[in-house]
Amino acid sequence: MDYDVLVIGSGPGGYVAAIRASQLGMKVAVVEKENIGGICLNWGCIPTKSLLKSAQALEYAKHAVDYGVLISGDVKADFPGMVKRSRDVAGGMSKGVQFLFKKNKIASIDGFGKLAGKNTVEVTDDSGKKKNYTAKHIILATGARSRELPNLAIDGKKIIGYRKAMALDKQPESMVVVGSGAIGSEFAYFYQSIGTNVTLVEFMPTLVPNEDQEVAKQLERSFKKMKMKVLTSSSVEKVDTSGKKCKVTIKTKKGEETVEADIVLSAVGITPNTENIGLEEMGINTEKGRVKVDEFYRTNVEGVYAIGDILAGPALAHVASAEGITCVEKIAGLNPEPIDYNNIPGCTYTNPEISSVGLTEEKAKEAGYEVKVGKFPYSASGKASAAGQKDGFIKLIFDAKYGELLGAHMIGGNVTEMIAELVVAKKLEITGHELIKTIHPHPTMSEAVMEAAAAAYDEVIHI
Template identity: 85%
Template sequence: MNYDVLVIGSGPGGYVAAIRAAQLGMKVGVVEKESLGGICLNWGCIPTKSLLKSAQAYEYAKHAADYGVSISGEVKPDFGAMIGRSRGVAEGMSKGIQFLFKKNKIEVISGFGKLTGKGSVEVTGEDGKKNSYTAKHIILATGARSRELPNLKQDGKNIIGYRQAMNLPKQPKSMVVVGSGAIGSEFAYFYQSIGTDVTLVEFLPNVVPNEDEEVSKTLERSFKKMKMKVMVDSSVESVDTSGDLCKVTIKTKKGEEKVEAEIVLSAIGIAANIENIGLEEVGITVDKGKIKVDDYYRTNVEGVYAIGDIVHGPALAHVASAEAITCVEKIAGLNPHPVDYGNIPGCTYTSPEVSSVGMTEKQAKEAGYEIKVGKFPYSASGKASAAGQKDGFVKLIFDAKYGELLGAHMIGGNVTEMIAELVVAKRLEITGHELIKSIHPHPTMSEAIMEAAAAAYDEVIHL
């Protein structure tokens, strides 16, 4: 055998699996057809956060006078420089993975990997040359790509996916963003904040539709305050790209509406990269476009595992990493706990930020819980006022019988950093009263968590 573990794909599932396997004393190889770090580091999580930071810096500069700072001359966004910075950040992170692989003696095999039989993988290099490798354990971590609808085919120029949206040659004057999940909302916010005229179209009744309804409504108001056009309960029926501008036909409850824009960004989800990787050849079971696995990511074929966006569960980088560690530790003979999919934090890096974990209020009621709900607005937070970020709130949902935290939903400054406290609280089955009695530092945004818990039990001080 060439390797103990051979990983196909080096995103936040693949590279974490490789490093953990190496830490546990295994000989590890990683097959990667493009850049180390996968979509997340190169075209997803990391470079988008760089763009959003640039947008935030521009917003601060525009409103510097609100903070008692005088800036002479016009403040303008430099789109090319923003894109350049984003690419530089991504390249730096990818080099960081190279360093970690070298440190952990992980071998990188460049090319496209395909299962060819029990314990064997064929890798096709850029030059078309094929080489075969063997391993006791093969982990598939091939990730996903932007999903396409039949009436919204991406041409990479007029109708684009998230990848092109991060590398446009010039800033568009107008854009239609289709889909308001985390990817769609983040790009809609970024482009609107730097001066592009954005129309955001969402098929469901609320933007960020997986979030608690109150959070969704607050983010929609924030978008509209930016002069973004938000269309919910709407669907893009067709796009005519024959002219200088894209003519987008949108079906709404009131009838059809036509919107013209330079660019249409399709952000209607992702599709798993499971084609041509040998699944059919070795007989791996696929269900609804995802590879079927057990709690430890074993497929129905012995010695083959799958993690990340190609299996069930939320398609998030931190989920892929958690799955990777669980998978590898099981291979090594340890006894890891299965991933708890009811305690996965979700974050959307708009401004205001959005984060959540666990059940929404609606879901908790539908599950039959008698609940206590506590809500604390940022307008009552001293730190939020001082920061000039008074929009938002923290909302906590508790089981009325036992006091257990069922869900947490936040919108406002810094909430993507604050959600981890509630993930830990939920994991440890902390009660509302234990949260109230855990002293939070003042002045901080995180005090709003303690205050929201107190509000659920009619003990809130600052409301």
């Protein structure tokens, strides 16, 4: 065999799996058809956070007088400068992963990888030349791309996906964003905050449909405060791109309306990259277009594994990384603990930020739990007031019988950093009373977690 482990795809699942396999003494190679680091690092998680930081800097500058700072002259967005910074940040991170490959003696193979028989991967390079490589273990980590709706075909010019939204030549005056999941909401916030007139369209009754309903309503209030047009329980019926602007026909609760916009951003989910990678030829089982695996990511074909967005689980970078590590540790003969998919944190990097883990209040009640709910508003947080970020709250759901933390739902400043505490608490089965008695530093936004727990048991001090 050429390698012990060969990974197809170098995103946060693939490259992390490769590095861990190398640490465990295996000879490793990674096949990548485009950029080392995959979509997340080059066109997703990292560059979007760079754009959002630029938007935050602009908002601070615009409201500097609220903090006792005077800025003379116009404060406005340098859109090309924001895009350049974003691309530079992504480029630097990609080079960092390339360095880690060299450090860990991981071979990087350029080209499109495809299963081509037992223990064999065929790689086609840009010139069309094919070469076979063999490995004892092959990990599929091919990721996903923007999903296209039949009536919202992406042309890359007027109707775009998230990737193009990160590198437009110029800032659009107006934009319709279709879909309010994490990707749609983040781009809607970014473009509205830098001066684009955004209309956000969501098919479900609330924004960020997977989040707690109270969190969703708070995000909608915050977006409307920015003068964003928000349409829930609405759907885009058709888009006419024949003119200078797009004419977007939207079916709303009140009937049809037409919105004109320079750009339509389709953010209606993702499609796994499972085509032409040899699944059918190898007889690998799939379900609804996604690869079926066991708890250690083994497919039904010996020696072939799959991780990340091509599976049925949550399409999140940190999940793909954890799956990659679990997969290769099992290959190496270790005894890794299977991932608990009920304890996966989710984050949305709008302003205010959103983070959550576990059951929502609605889901907990549906599951038959009697619950205690504690909620602490940021308006009562000294640190949030000092930071000028009073919108938001912390909401915790506990099992009334045993005090177990069932879910945490946060919206407000810094909550994407704070959620890890609740993930650890949930993993360790910490009770509400233990959380209350864990002393949190003051003044911090994180002490709102302690206060929310206290609110569930009528012990809250500051509200």
